Structures are given as structure tokens and as C-alpha cells.
Amino acid sequence: MRRDSSLRASPFPCQPQTPCYTWWQWAEGHMADFFISYTYTDLEWARWVDFVLREAGYDTVIQEYDFRGNFITEMDKAVDECDYTLALLSPKYRASVNCQREWSAALAADPDKPQGKLLPLRVVEMEVTGLLGPIIWHDLATAPNDRDAERRLFEAIKGKVRPSTRPAFPGRGRNIPAFPGGRPAISNLGPRNPHFVGRVQLLERLDRQLKEGAVALTALAGLGGIISNLGPRNPHFVGRVQLLERLDRQLKEGAVALTALAGLGGIGKSQTAQHYAHSRTGLEIVWWLRAERLETMLGDLAELARRLGVAPEGHDLQQRARAALDELARRDSWLLVYDNAEDEDSVRDWLPQGGGAVIITSRESHWGRIPLLEVDKLARAESVELLLDLSGDTDTAAAAALAHDLDDLPLALEQAAAFAKVAGWTLARYGEEFTQAHARLLQQGKPVDYPATVATTWDISVRRVEEHNPAAAQLLTLCAFLAADDIPLDLLRPAAHRLPSPLAEVLADPVDTAQAVAELARQSLVKAKHGMLSLHRLVQLVQRNRLSEDECRDWTARAFSAVYLVYEFKENDLTTWEAAGLLLPHAEAVAGRAETAEVEWRATSWLLDKAGECLIKDGLYERAIDLRRRALSLAETKLPADDPPVATLLNNLAIAHYHAEQWAEALPLLRRALAIYEAQYGPDRHEVAATLGNLAMVYLKLGDLPEAHKLTEQALTIGEAHFGLDHPTVAVRLGNFANSLDDMGKPAEAEPLQRRALEILIAHFGEVHPLVAGSRHNLAMTLTDLGRLEEAREMMGKALSIRQTLLAADHPLTILARGLLAEIDARIARRGGASS
Incomplete structure (x- = not known):
């Protein structure tokens, strides 16, 4: 019988913050040799001391590079776990409340030493008085040059050794009192409607069915009597008659009720699948799965399990997803849509059995034995109808000309009509602007093909965002360097200060962030749901292509820094698991880009290794090996x-x-x-x-x-x-x-x-x-x-x-x-x- 002799990770170096001054620090009880305590006016001195010590082989902690969360918590940790605190004395330092906390904590940290763990360094000429007066301090302020200052610095730290025993753990955590009124209700209901009237008999019947029925699940006939998470029907859907007929025939008459819709991104695969799902009658369950990533697909299956009343207890996502598939196997009259699947391997293990039907949409055109329908561009008459319907314009000739320029690509047609309507432009005016933008695109050497056409449409939208909300435009650029789906802006907020202005100030404020997201959503550049931001991969590609080589490198470093600063996963700390899981695809994305751009190599190595640790926790060992091998190769x-x-x-x-x-x-x-x-x-x-x-x-x-x-x-x-x-x-x-x-x-x-x-x-x-x-x-x-x-x-x-x-x-x-x-x-x- 196999036992669980799991290896334990050796202490891993703490994360570096910039490529210039960073190094590794050890985890188990010893963070670094020196914590550099300073006030912001003395930042240049702090950077100099940090660099000199690291160049000499010492480990240091400095607020600018190493503080990742709550300042007080990080300060307390640094003073407690570093061997010594170097206090950079100046009048501003003496006046700072936070600095006083740091040096006084260091002074009291080791009672066996006259001045504890405190090593004061004077960096501004001043009289050292008060509690610091009797303490031995060393002078850097009067050093005539950097060599002499280095000599004085090393004299100050000469002979300092680490404690022979590990500092005692300061406590075992807080004891939180029990809720005095018993267990509170867990609910996300909005406030009660004070104007609700009637429905007495209906409410009584609903209550009776839920309390007395074998299964506490009731569908209201006014909602169609089905279990569904479909979005509203698209009133502007046009054409696709033959494609829809072929799809219906394959799903109803084929040996296997499974069909993949494949084609170019933005060609209309998802809209076709959604229109079919709304039109199909006689179904009990219609469910939409975001299949671009395993996590979102399983999350949607888990939600279906909850709606079906078969979700098992506990927090295991895959177990809940499997429960939904098992329930579908016992039923018929259902339709599942796996939207934007990457390939057959990504969904094969999560396809249901039973008497229902499955539609898969994907850019991938090779699907093995799964029947495939190719989705092509719209007919010209359908494109014209779509443009006129969406824009409210009546100029058929202008619509036909614009449809020609956009090559009848549904995504480009919808983008153009949406922008023209919001901007108050006619389709003819839009066509003129498009011609100018397209000419500029050709001058930059980009081919006249689908990405270029969509790039031009999005370029116009982005310029409008830049005019109305420059921070929103920067947010779009940031998102272009992350994973495409489920970008958790709230989790990135603590890293706002690492981003350029005005995005730094906007992302730091939830209301301002919401306004920036709304600006992007109005231009159909992003989708926001449940605090997550998602955008199409082509939007990301286009946005990155808008940048010069130097700008692309800068944004690679910024996106990396934002994720790196907030990414924290500790196998033994369960409170870090959820956030690390949400950030994992973004950590992999920014680390991959940083590798290619050759920026932040130390931090990239750390992030790859840490993401590998999270993958090990999830049992995804081969992916973990890949990331950790790359981390080692960088080092x-x-x-x-x-x-x-x-x-x-x-x-x-x-x-x-x-x-x-x-x-x-x-x-x-x-x-x-x-x-x-x-x-x-x-x-x-x-x-x-x-x-x-x-x-x-x-x-x-x-x-x-x-x-x-x-x-x-x-x-x-x-x-x-x-x-x-x-x-x-x-x-x-x-x-x-x-x-x-x-x-x-x-x-x-x-x-x-x-x-x-x-x-x-x-x-x-x-x-x-x-x-x-x-x-x-x-x-x-x-x-x-x-x-x-x-x-x-x-x-x-x-x-x-x-x-x-x-x-x-x-x-x-x-x-x-x-x-x-x-x-x-x-x-x-x-x-x-x-x-x-």
C-alpha cells in the first residue's frame, strides 16, 4: 500500500521587487540580514544603502521593493524577522510616527543587547537627542565621498551576527467571539420590495411545493419552465438560415448529438449557438459554459449542479461539476453549449452522456470524430441589414460600402455600428474615418486581413476612450498583457501604485475603477461580471500591436509587477488559496511575457516557481514541472x-x-x-x-x-x-x-x-x-x-x-x-x- 511521503519544500526566497536591487530572502524565521528603516525624503539614501549591502552579499528588506500588503503588518514582520534594523536618521525620520514605531520596535526586539536589533545611521547632519541619544550611531552624512561612506557603513555592521536561536512566535492568533445571536443568515438578496402586493395564493403554493416536495426545486411557468443561464436573445441576429438548419439536423438526426461550430474569431460562432439555443423548443435545460478555461467551465457546471439541486456539500469545484454531468446522464431534453473551447482535449473529459445535445464553439478546426460545421462570414445583404439595424441609419449604399471594407465580419460590423451610434456618426462618416485609419495601418506594414480590420475598428474605439477617460485606455492596455478572462481588478488594487498615472490613482479607488470599466464596456471592448473583467483575445492582440517595441516592454514589466506584487500562495496557509487560484492564469501569462521580453528575471523566476507550487496543490504536476524548470533555467x-x-x-x-x-x-x-x-x-x-x-x-x-x-x-x-x-x-x-x-x-x-x-x-x-x-x-x-x-x-x-x-x-x-x-x-x- 502506498503511503503519503510528500516532500516538503525547502525555504524559498522571498520575492524580489525590482531587477536592480533585489535578491532572495529566506522564509523560515529569518527574512533577511537587515531591514532598512527610512522616511520617504531619505529614499535616495535608502536605495544607496540597499544596493551597497546587496552588492556585498547581504540580504536586505526595504519598503519600496519588498512591502506587499498592509504597511503595519509588513513593518512588524520586517523588524521581527530581520536580524537588524538600520535606521536612517534625519529630522524627517525623527518626526515620522511610523519610523518611530520601527526603531522603537527594533530597540526592544532583543533584550539581551543594549540597543536591541537597532543600528542607527545618520544620513543628515543633526543632533541626535532623546531616546536615540545614548545609542551608538554611525555617521554617513559627513562622509566626503561614496567610498568613505561605504567604509563607515561596513564599520557599522562589522561583527554583527545572526541570533543563535529562532525568535519566539509572538502569538497564536486572535480568539474571535461567537456571534451573540446565533448563526447569521448568508444571503445576497437585495432589499425587500416595499411595494409588492398580492400573489397570496401563488406564494402559498410555492411555499408548499418547496417544503413538502421530494425535491425542493420549482420552476415558474412564466420563466418558460426551463433551467437556463442563457443571456437575452439578440434582437439584431441576422441570416445564418442554412447554417442553423444544418446544425439542427446534425443535433437531432446524427448518431451523436454533438456538433462543433468552428471558425475565425469574431465570425459569429457564439451568436449562432445562442440563437439556436433560444429557438430550440421542447428543452428542459439550456446551459451555457465558458469553456475557454477549465476553471470557468467547471464553475458553470458547478452552478448547473446547484440549479439542479444535486451539488454536493463542500468546496470542491470538480466534484460539483461532475455531479451536474451525472445528473444530465439521467435526463434528456437538454442542451449544453461549450463556448470558445480551446481544443478537443480541453473539453473531452467534461462532456455529458445521455439524451441531450451539445454544441461546442471554437476557433480550432480539427475536432477528430466530432461532427464539424464551419462558420463563414455573413452574406453582403445580411451585413447591410445588420449595420442598418444596429446603427439606426437608412443609407443602404453607405452600409454596403462599409460592409465591403469590413469584409462582412460580424464582430467588426457590430463594433462599427455601435461606435457610429454612440458618436452620432452616419455610416458614411464612419466609412471615411475607417478609410483613414486603415491607410495608416497599411503604412505600418500590417496586412489587410481580419486582424487588421478589427484592429482598425478597435483603434477608433480606443481613441475615443483615450479622449473621455485616459485611465480606462491604460486599463485596457494593462489587460492586454494579462490572461483574457476573469481579470480580478479588486485583487490587483494593492498594486495600483506600480502602474502609471492616471491608472494608478483610478485603480486605487473602486468607484473610479468602475467608471473606467464602464467606459470600456460602452465601446464593447470588455465585459464585466461579478467583479471580473474579460476581453477578447483579438482585442488584446490589437492593443499590444498598437504599442512600440519599447512601450510593449514597459507594459510587460508593469503588468508583471502588478500581478507579482499581489500574488501570494502558501500551501500551509489556506487563506491564500482562493486569491492565488484566481490570479494563477494571470501569473502564468505575465511570467511568460516577461520571459520573452527578458525583463525582471529574478522576480519572473520566483513567480514561475510559486505558480508551480499552486499547480502542485491542484494536482497538475506536469504543468508545475514546466514552470519550475523555466524558473530554474532563468536563474x-x-x-x-x-x-x-x-x-x-x-x-x-x-x-x-x-x-x-x-x-x-x-x-x-x-x-x-x-x-x-x-x-x-x-x-x-x-x-x-x-x-x-x-x-x-x-x-x-x-x-x-x-x-x-x-x-x-x-x-x-x-x-x-x-x-x-x-x-x-x-x-x-x-x-x-x-x-x-x-x-x-x-x-x-x-x-x-x-x-x-x-x-x-x-x-x-x-x-x-x-x-x-x-x-x-x-x-x-x-x-x-x-x-x-x-x-x-x-x-x-x-x-x-x-x-x-x-x-x-x-x-x-x-x-x-x-x-x-x-x-x-x-x-x-x-x-x-x-x-x-
Whole structure:
């Protein structure tokens, strides 16, 4: 039986903020050597000190580059976790309340030292009085040149060493009082309508059906009696008669009620599918799925499960999506539309069975055995009808001329008519402007094809946005460098200051942001829903193509900085999971662009590695390997081969290979990482211990039990000396040491160690946590080896319950626990049969 000997990541360097001054900082109890405390008027001094120290090989933390969230929280963390605080003394510094908090906290941080962790550096000539007066300070202000200033700086820090023991954790969190009135209602209902009248009998019947029926689900006949999330029917839809007839025939008469609509982006695939869905009669369920990304497709399936009343309890998206498909398999008279699917592989595993019908829309034209209908441009008469209908113009000749210029592309026709109507232009005037814009586009060397035509239409729209709301135009450009769907502007708000003005000021304010989004939406450039912003990929392409090479590089760096600054994922901190999941596609997008543009290489390496960690949590190991391999490659091209950050990335790539059960690939990476750490730090550092523990787990999988046992014991010994006996890192290593004992045939010795590890983890994280699930899993294996199957079943059941709460139903660890639980049940059954 397989146990869960999951590798634990070694401390990963904290994120750098700019390519000039940034470096790596370590996570476990030691953030950096020096926290530089300064007021903004002394920023140039702070940058100089930061650069000089980093150039000399020290780790530093500075507000400008490293503070990522709440200032007070970041300040407290920096003072607490950095070895020393360098206070840059000036009159403005003395007058600053925040600076006073920083130096006073540093002064009190280490009671065994006369001036705690505080090292004052005078950067402006002034008299140092008050509480700072008696403290030894060093003078940079009177240094005649930078060399002398460097000499004075290094004299100030000379002989300073890190504390020999880890600082105590300041607390275990707040105790939040219980709600005094019991559990409050959870609702997103708007206010009660004070003017509602009548409907007494209808309300009584509705209440009775919901309370007494076998299923609390009722459809109101006035809504058509179907379950649907279709948007409103497009009153301006024209033509497509033959295409709709062929689609209907294939779905009703074919051996498989499944058809893909394929064609160029903006050609009208989605509008055709929506019109068909509205026109088809006799259906009980009509459901639209945003299939461009797996997350949105599963989210829409999960919402269908909720509407059908079959959504399982818990927070697992894939489990809820699968419940919807299972329910559809038991029904007929339904239609699902998978809109904007990338390819067959992206939807194959999420297609329903049963007596319904499926339409897939996609730009992809190769769909294997799935019947395919090609969607072409509109006929000229249909284009003219659409332009006249949308614009309100009556000039048929101008509409025909414009339709010719736009090549009958539905998206371009709709854009042009919408702009003409809003601007108060005739179609003839629009045609004149289009001719001028198109000529300019040709002069820039762009081909006269579909992207160019759409680019010209959007260029006019963007110029109008630039006139009315320059920040909205900048927002559109920012979005062009992110993933196309579900851009969470609220999550990007803390990074607003990293963006150019006026976007920085607008994004910092929710109301101003909403106005900018509305301006873009009015021009049909974006779609906003539930706080998320989405735009077509062609809009992104066109917007990027509008920029010069230098501008494109600048916006690549800005978009990267915005995502990088707010992206935070910690496997052991469940509060980071949701936001990291929403930002994950954008992190991958900006990191990929940053790689291509060769900007922010250190930060790009960090973001790729961190996104890989999130993918490991989701069980997407091959994608994690790809990202972490790229992260390592970036570092190896810039850093010496024996640099500790390279070792960290080697370790983390090995972890991804380990989860993918590629143990032979993980082994040389870990050996190389260990050699670097031991050469740089000696044998007793916690980085060395983490790598030893990871190596041990690989040896365990490769069958070298004596070596695995030896290394787990070494890792545990170093961990206990570094962290103490009750630290969760020690608990993980204790559990792995117990695993090695169990695998060597000593389950009786392993059991008490497993239980001790579990106690530490529950005390630190609570019951619902992935590490607790892993510890229960391993203890269940040990109990199984001891023949105590009922206890093992209970323990594995709890591990499975945690994983079903936190992870997807088809996550490898969930599947593993489910399979092992079934195997334990089978053993219990066999033992009972043998006894009887």
C-alpha cells in the first residue's frame, strides 16, 4: 500500500521587487540580514544603502521593493524577522510616527543587547537627542565621498551576527467571539420590495411545493419552465438560415448529438449557438459554459449542479461539476453549449452522456470524430441589414460600402455600428474615418486581413476612450498583457501604485475603477461580471500591436509587477488559496511575457516557481514541472552554478518531479542542491536538513531503505536543533522518519512517532489542513501494518474527508486515499470471512 511521503519544500526566497536591487530572502524565521528603516525624503539614501549591502552579499528588506500588503503588518514582520534594523536618521525620520514605531520596535526586539536589533545611521547632519541619544550611531552624512561612506557603513555592521536561536512566535492568533445571536443568515438578496402586493395564493403554493416536495426545486411557468443561464436573445441576429438548419439536423438526426461550430474569431460562432439555443423548443435545460478555461467551465457546471439541486456539500469545484454531468446522464431534453473551447482535449473529459445535445464553439478546426460545421462570414445583404439595424441609419449604399471594407465580419460590423451610434456618426462618416485609419495601418506594414480590420475598428474605439477617460485606455492596455478572462481588478488594487498615472490613482479607488470599466464596456471592448473583467483575445492582440517595441516592454514589466506584487500562495496557509487560484492564469501569462521580453528575471523566476507550487496543490504536476524548470533555467543563466538560490530552485523542481512520481529525475536535482547548500552553509543549516529530508523520501520510493532511514534521522536532528520540538516542520520530518521505520518493518516503533507528529500539526493548523491529512494518511498505513484495521479505516476516512474538502475529487491524493480506504475495507471483509 502506498503511503503519503510528500516532500516538503525547502525555504524559498522571498520575492524580489525590482531587477536592480533585489535578491532572495529566506522564509523560515529569518527574512533577511537587515531591514532598512527610512522616511520617504531619505529614499535616495535608502536605495544607496540597499544596493551597497546587496552588492556585498547581504540580504536586505526595504519598503519600496519588498512591502506587499498592509504597511503595519509588513513593518512588524520586517523588524521581527530581520536580524537588524538600520535606521536612517534625519529630522524627517525623527518626526515620522511610523519610523518611530520601527526603531522603537527594533530597540526592544532583543533584550539581551543594549540597543536591541537597532543600528542607527545618520544620513543628515543633526543632533541626535532623546531616546536615540545614548545609542551608538554611525555617521554617513559627513562622509566626503561614496567610498568613505561605504567604509563607515561596513564599520557599522562589522561583527554583527545572526541570533543563535529562532525568535519566539509572538502569538497564536486572535480568539474571535461567537456571534451573540446565533448563526447569521448568508444571503445576497437585495432589499425587500416595499411595494409588492398580492400573489397570496401563488406564494402559498410555492411555499408548499418547496417544503413538502421530494425535491425542493420549482420552476415558474412564466420563466418558460426551463433551467437556463442563457443571456437575452439578440434582437439584431441576422441570416445564418442554412447554417442553423444544418446544425439542427446534425443535433437531432446524427448518431451523436454533438456538433462543433468552428471558425475565425469574431465570425459569429457564439451568436449562432445562442440563437439556436433560444429557438430550440421542447428543452428542459439550456446551459451555457465558458469553456475557454477549465476553471470557468467547471464553475458553470458547478452552478448547473446547484440549479439542479444535486451539488454536493463542500468546496470542491470538480466534484460539483461532475455531479451536474451525472445528473444530465439521467435526463434528456437538454442542451449544453461549450463556448470558445480551446481544443478537443480541453473539453473531452467534461462532456455529458445521455439524451441531450451539445454544441461546442471554437476557433480550432480539427475536432477528430466530432461532427464539424464551419462558420463563414455573413452574406453582403445580411451585413447591410445588420449595420442598418444596429446603427439606426437608412443609407443602404453607405452600409454596403462599409460592409465591403469590413469584409462582412460580424464582430467588426457590430463594433462599427455601435461606435457610429454612440458618436452620432452616419455610416458614411464612419466609412471615411475607417478609410483613414486603415491607410495608416497599411503604412505600418500590417496586412489587410481580419486582424487588421478589427484592429482598425478597435483603434477608433480606443481613441475615443483615450479622449473621455485616459485611465480606462491604460486599463485596457494593462489587460492586454494579462490572461483574457476573469481579470480580478479588486485583487490587483494593492498594486495600483506600480502602474502609471492616471491608472494608478483610478485603480486605487473602486468607484473610479468602475467608471473606467464602464467606459470600456460602452465601446464593447470588455465585459464585466461579478467583479471580473474579460476581453477578447483579438482585442488584446490589437492593443499590444498598437504599442512600440519599447512601450510593449514597459507594459510587460508593469503588468508583471502588478500581478507579482499581489500574488501570494502558501500551501500551509489556506487563506491564500482562493486569491492565488484566481490570479494563477494571470501569473502564468505575465511570467511568460516577461520571459520573452527578458525583463525582471529574478522576480519572473520566483513567480514561475510559486505558480508551480499552486499547480502542485491542484494536482497538475506536469504543468508545475514546466514552470519550475523555466524558473530554474532563468536563474542558471544569471547566477553562479553554486549559488544558494539555484539550490532552492533545484529542490523545488525535484519536488514537482516527486509528486509526478518521477523519482529518478528528482534524485540528481536534490543531490546537486545538497552539495551547494553544504558547501555554502555547512552541514547544520535548515536548508541542508530540508534537502536531506527530500532526498530520503526519494530513496524510500527507489527502495533504498537504509539510506532513507539515515537521511530522515539526520534531517530530524537538524530540524529539532533549529526549530525546537513542537514546530510543524519538525512534525513533518518526524512523520517521515516514522515512515522509514515502518517501511523497514518496525511499525510498532513508528506508531508513537506518527501520533506525536499528528498532534503537533493539529495544534498548529487545526483539523482541516493538507499536512494533517497527510499525517493521518501515514498513521493509517502504520496501523494497517500493525493489523489494527478498524483504527486504520477510521484514520484513513478522516484523511479522505479532509482531502475531499480541500482538493478536487480527481486530485491524485484524493484518489489515493479513496483507493486505500477501499483496500482497508476489503481487508476487513476478508478477515471477517476467514473468521466466520
